Amino acid sequence: MSRRTMLTLVAVAVFIAVIGLVKFLQIRGAIAQASSFQPPPEAVTTVVARLEPWQASVKAIGTVEAVQGVIVSADLPGVVERIAFESGKTVRAGDVLVRLEASQERAQLAAVEAQRDLVHLTLERMRELRENGVISQAEYDRTSAESRQAEARVSEIRATIERKTIRAPFDGVLGIRRVNLGQHLMGGDPIVPLQARHPVYVNFSVPQQQVGDMQADAEVRLTVEGMAEVAFTGRITAINAIVDETTRNVQVQATFDNPDGRLRPGMFVEAQVLLPDSSPVVALPASAILYAPYGDAVFIVQDIQGPDGKTSRGVRQQFVKLGGARGDQVAVLSGVRPGDEVVTSGVFKLRNGAAVQVNNEIQPANDPAPKPEDG
Secondary structure, X not given: OOHHHHHHHHHHHHHHHHHHHHHHHHHHHHHHHHHOOOOOOEEEEEEEOOEEEEEEEEEEEEEEEEEEEXXXXXXXXXXXXXXXXXXXXXXXXXXXXXXXXXHHHHHHHHHHHHHHHHHHHHHHHHHHHHHOOOOOHHHHHHHHHHHHHHHXXXXXXXXXXXXXXXXXXXXXXXXXXXXXXXXXXXXXXXXXXXXXXXXXXXXXXXXXXXXXHOOOOOEEEEEOOOOOOOOEEEEEEEEOOOOOOOOOEEEEEEEEOOOOOOOOOOOEEEEEEEEEEEEEEEEEEHHHOEOOOOOOEEEEEEEEEOOOOOEEEEXXXXXXXXXXXXXXXXXXXXXXXXXXXXXXXXXXXXXXXXEEEEOOOOOOOOOOOOOOOOO
């Protein structure tokens, strides 16, 4: 191998070594810079945890039921002669809803009334004859019985005619009618639903473990989807005497005034029974809770030390046990102590040990009894 070739190979090897060294130094510098990099602090809002009085309550899903509710039906067979109501209207007890054709019964009534009048005249004549001793007491008694039978027959046919006039059994709101003029109805055929909507019942079930907390006359509040601006308050009026063997729940019934009729039978509602016991708990805004399948958590602000040894404001993730909710607040039963500074907004972008910058100029809602603005 010639000297020139040797020099060329040595020069190439030196060049490659120099390039490799330069790249190695660049990569090591980049790694060192990346390891010392700190992301910018996240902007958050915070609140200092404190104990607040919290009234115990039990929540359950319930259904609205009418205090009185029926489907008005025909009592006797007949043809609809008149419809005296409109669907959806309010009626009073005794208002006429439907009249069935009763011409045959009226004709029968005229006949038995004539027969009754004849028997009455005969009875009057026989009374004079008996007083004069012309007829026996037995003959007079027989005619008297016939008179009473005739009167009873008249009352029977009048009652039949009255039963063909169908009236509202109580005050309430009608549903959609199910009959038409000229329609032949059989006994029991439906005519129209009728519901009394003032007051109304709300029936709900609670686990047997909570039955001891239920007391008659306890206050109950309702939450109805789509009517958050309306406050419904009632009282427990009945607690079932037995436990359902399938669900081990006990049915509870509350009564609510419903003067404007907003609560309709069949509505799905959320009932909250207010219990007499109350205890202090840490109440936080609902926005402070990070809900997760493995457990609910909050972030507590504290001083943390970075890789460079400097101290800055950061967060520590803390798992918590939650209680009930009221308005914008959630009760924290354990995991947070009074005096802890808790992040109230921006929790979804945080991680354990993340740096934060607190800015409390605008705070999230934290009202135990919010009042929605009119839309």
